[in-house]
Each structure stands twice: as C-alpha cells, then as structure tokens.
Amino acid sequence: MSGTIDAAPDAGAEATQREIWQQPRLWREVDAASAGAFLDPLLARPDLRIILTGAGTSAFAGGLLAPELTRSLRRRVDAVATTDLVSNPAAYLAEDLPTLLVSFARSGDSPESVAATALADQCLTEVHHLVVTCNADGQLAREHGTRANSHVLLMPAGSNDRSFAMTSSYTCMVLAAWSALAGPAPADALAEAGENVLKARDADAREIAARGYERIVYLGSGSLQSLARESALKVLELTAGDIVAYADSPLGFRHGPKSVLDAKTFAVVYLSDDPYTRRYDEDIALELRASLGVENVRVVAGRPSERLGSEGVWYVDGLDGASDVVLSLPFVLVAQMLALRFSLALGHTPDNPFPSGEVNRVVRGVTIYPAS
Structure with a gap:
C-alpha cells in the first residue's frame, strides 16, 4: 500500500489520515x-x-x-x-x-x-x-x-504535519536521531513493517473504537514507557479529552495507578524485545487479561510470546533483532490509528479537535523570562 489509504478519508480527518499513512514512505526518505x-x-x-x-x-x-x-x-x-x-x-x-x-x-x-x-x-x-x-x-x-x-x-518534505497532532513528524525525527547517533536503521524493512501494520490493524482500530470505551491505558518498559506516554497523549489530543488516557511502566502501574481500571477501560501493552525486560511486560499483560478480559487488552510485540500465545497479540514482523527504538515506530502506528478512530467515533474532527482554539497546534501564550 506504500503510504496510501484504502478508503476515502473521513471528513475532518483528511490531513491526519494522510500523515499517519504516509509514514512508511517518509521513513525510506529519512x-x-x-x-x-x-x-x-x-x-x-x-x-x-x-x-x-x-x-x-x-x-x-x-x-x-x-x-x-x-x-x-x-x-x-x-x-x-x-x-x-x-x-x-x-x-x-x-x-x-x-x-x-x-x-x-x-x-x-x-x-x-x-x-x-x-x-x-x-x-x-x-x-x-x-x-x-x-x-x-x-x-x-x-x-x-x-x-x-x-x-x-x-526531515523529508511532508513530515511537517499540517494536522493538529504530531504523527509523521514524530516518527521521522526519532528515526533520524537514532540513525545519526546510533547508526542506520533498516529503512526498507522498517517501512515494510509499518505498511503491514497500517494494512492489518485499521479495521481492528475501528472496531475497538466503536465499543464505547471511556478510558485507555498504555504500558511500556524502558524506552517504551515514553512510547506509552506519546500513545496516551495522541488519544487525549484527538478526542479533546473525552477519553481518559493514562501511561506508565508495567511495574509502576501496580503502585496506585492501577486504580484507573474499570469496566470501560481498554489497555495496550508494548512488549520490549529485551528478554529480561520482556518478562515484566508479559506479567502485566497476563494480569490485565485476568482483570479486564482478553478482549479488552492488546499486546503489541516484535516477536511471538510463548506465555501470551496469539490471542489479543498484534505482531510486527520483519524486524528481528531490532532495538526497542526501531520497533517503536511501527508500534506507534497502532496508537495513532486508535486515536484517530476513537476521535471519529466520538464525533470529533481529528485535524482540529479544538475548533474553539483552546489548544493550538503550535503553543501560544508562553512568556519567556530572562534567566539571571
């Protein structure tokens, strides 16, 4: 599909959809x-x-x-x-x-x-x-x-998102900085993995968004904790705060924040590819399944998990041995699609979820004071 959208864009979401779907193409250009x-x-x-x-x-x-x-x-x-x-x-x-x-x-x-x-x-x-x-x-x-x-x-032309939320700008900047500081990422394999996620998971995102959830929790360890925070921010932004979104680490979540869970909560766990860290991620996924039900939990992973099986697990193939940073790029496409579909299901316009101007694409109203 190479960055194309299968169906016509929804009204009020043209830019957001284009900028989500163009990312694999842009990754090849970074x-x-x-x-x-x-x-x-x-x-x-x-x-x-x-x-x-x-x-x-x-x-x-x-x-x-x-x-x-x-x-x-x-x-x-x-x-x-x-x-x-x-x-x-x-x-x-x-x-x-x-x-x-x-x-x-x-x-x-x-x-x-x-x-x-x-x-x-x-x-x-x-x-x-x-x-x-x-x-x-x-x-x-x-x-x-x-x-x-x-x-x-x-970054490549087109990455300067016109929509409200940062999508392609975020992933291109992450990929560029990682390539500059740590060494080149496998651009073709990464782009192909991203294309497969977009093709395979948009219908799932639509179905999940139609269920009437009121809360969503994202969990990730190490680097993936920041991915969880970005994922929560996307749904919070695009639904104009109508969906309560929370992010944490799998271990940190048990220390009080787990109180956010209720019967209308959907949870996403990002699995680290580090064998040691992965055990903690699998533990919280199993715990969430027990409390919310398997149908209300999705696990996003770069390779299969024997402990979790296949039900409710979305695999990103083709990136064996990649760092969690590289895996995070196709992972975040899941969060972007969920945020888009939740926004539309609630009747918002993702390109501009705050038409009154209460929150702006580029922050305004900040006074910068001189430092002594």
Whole structure:
C-alpha cells in the first residue's frame, strides 16, 4: 500500500489520515548522513554529555531515545523536556560539561524550543546543537543553520504535519536521531513493517473504537514507557479529552495507578524485545487479561510470546533483532490509528479537535523570562 489509504478519508480527518499513512514512505526518505561530520568528533569525546530536548510529543521522542542511546553509546544521555529546562535551567544545566543539545521540533517556532537553546548557550561554557526539525523556515532552523557549533538535520518534505497532532513528524525525527547517533536503521524493512501494520490493524482500530470505551491505558518498559506516554497523549489530543488516557511502566502501574481500571477501560501493552525486560511486560499483560478480559487488552510485540500465545497479540514482523527504538515506530502506528478512530467515533474532527482554539497546534501564550 506504500503510504496510501484504502478508503476515502473521513471528513475532518483528511490531513491526519494522510500523515499517519504516509509514514512508511517518509521513513525510506529519512537521511541522517549529513550529521556525521558534525557528530563524529563530538561522540569521540568521553566527557560529552548529551541532552535530548523538546516539548510534548517532541519531549517523548527524547524520552524514547535516551535509554537505548545510553545502552548503545555507553555514555550519559539525558532526556529533559524544554518545558522543564526553560523553567528550571539551574537544575538541569548545573554541571558545566561539554554538551550536545539535541532539539526535537516539528515547527521550530515553539517559544520553549528557541529559549532552551539560548539558555544552554548562556549557562554552559561549551555547547553544540543538533536541531532535528521538520521546518526549514522555523526559527530554530534559521538561527542554527549558519552557526559553527550547530547542525540542522531536516526531515523529508511532508513530515511537517499540517494536522493538529504530531504523527509523521514524530516518527521521522526519532528515526533520524537514532540513525545519526546510533547508526542506520533498516529503512526498507522498517517501512515494510509499518505498511503491514497500517494494512492489518485499521479495521481492528475501528472496531475497538466503536465499543464505547471511556478510558485507555498504555504500558511500556524502558524506552517504551515514553512510547506509552506519546500513545496516551495522541488519544487525549484527538478526542479533546473525552477519553481518559493514562501511561506508565508495567511495574509502576501496580503502585496506585492501577486504580484507573474499570469496566470501560481498554489497555495496550508494548512488549520490549529485551528478554529480561520482556518478562515484566508479559506479567502485566497476563494480569490485565485476568482483570479486564482478553478482549479488552492488546499486546503489541516484535516477536511471538510463548506465555501470551496469539490471542489479543498484534505482531510486527520483519524486524528481528531490532532495538526497542526501531520497533517503536511501527508500534506507534497502532496508537495513532486508535486515536484517530476513537476521535471519529466520538464525533470529533481529528485535524482540529479544538475548533474553539483552546489548544493550538503550535503553543501560544508562553512568556519567556530572562534567566539571571
């Protein structure tokens, strides 16, 4: 299907549907090679600290990447949202270490995104900027495009989502940053896996959205906890808050948050491909099945699970041995489709679920104060 939608787009969802379905095609176009000359000498330095930053979905991109990059690079990698860094720079930039600040930004025009890079310049003696963005005309790209200590890594055309929610922008930025910092991902196999998920699971998403759930829970371990947070945000955004969405780790969920479960809850568990971590993910999936019923739980995994069997398990084939970051890209397509179908089932317009302007595509109304 290669990025096409089988049926005509629903009214009010044209952009959202196009941007979800185009992702496998865009993944084939992501090219991070231009960052090599900039990054190679920096990554050779053992004293380099890496900070991954962004706001909202862009922050979850950093949270997804940080644990797996720490493992891959065997160095310190911190995920700090711009919304935290800007309001508390002294807390997050207290150590004056040589730093690579990786900024994720769909538009590059959010006030916190621009302020975060300026604060890093102000607080640190030596900072280098990798700007991962979908908008060549955004303020971040313009400001850092000609600086010697910066490199702008631009995403493929079409990734700068026009719809309200970040979909293709998110996955392209994750893939580009992973390829630049950890090494190239298997683009063709990844795109094929994504195409198969889109083809196989949209009808399932429609059916689930029609059941009348009022709550949805996403769970994932390690990097996949940030994927769970992004997944919950998607359904919260596209349903304008009509669906209560919660995200956590499998172990953390039992410590109080499990109270969210009721008879109208649907749950999704992302299975890590790490054999050790996977045991905890399987445990919570079995526990949720016992409390909610198998029909109200879906497990998304990159390979079969003997403990869980096949019922209620959605497998993503063709990515054997891939990291959880790479697996997360076809995984998140499931969450995006569910959010879209829940939104439409509730009578919303996914392209603009807040027609009154209460919540905006690019955040407005933020006052940036000078740091002393």
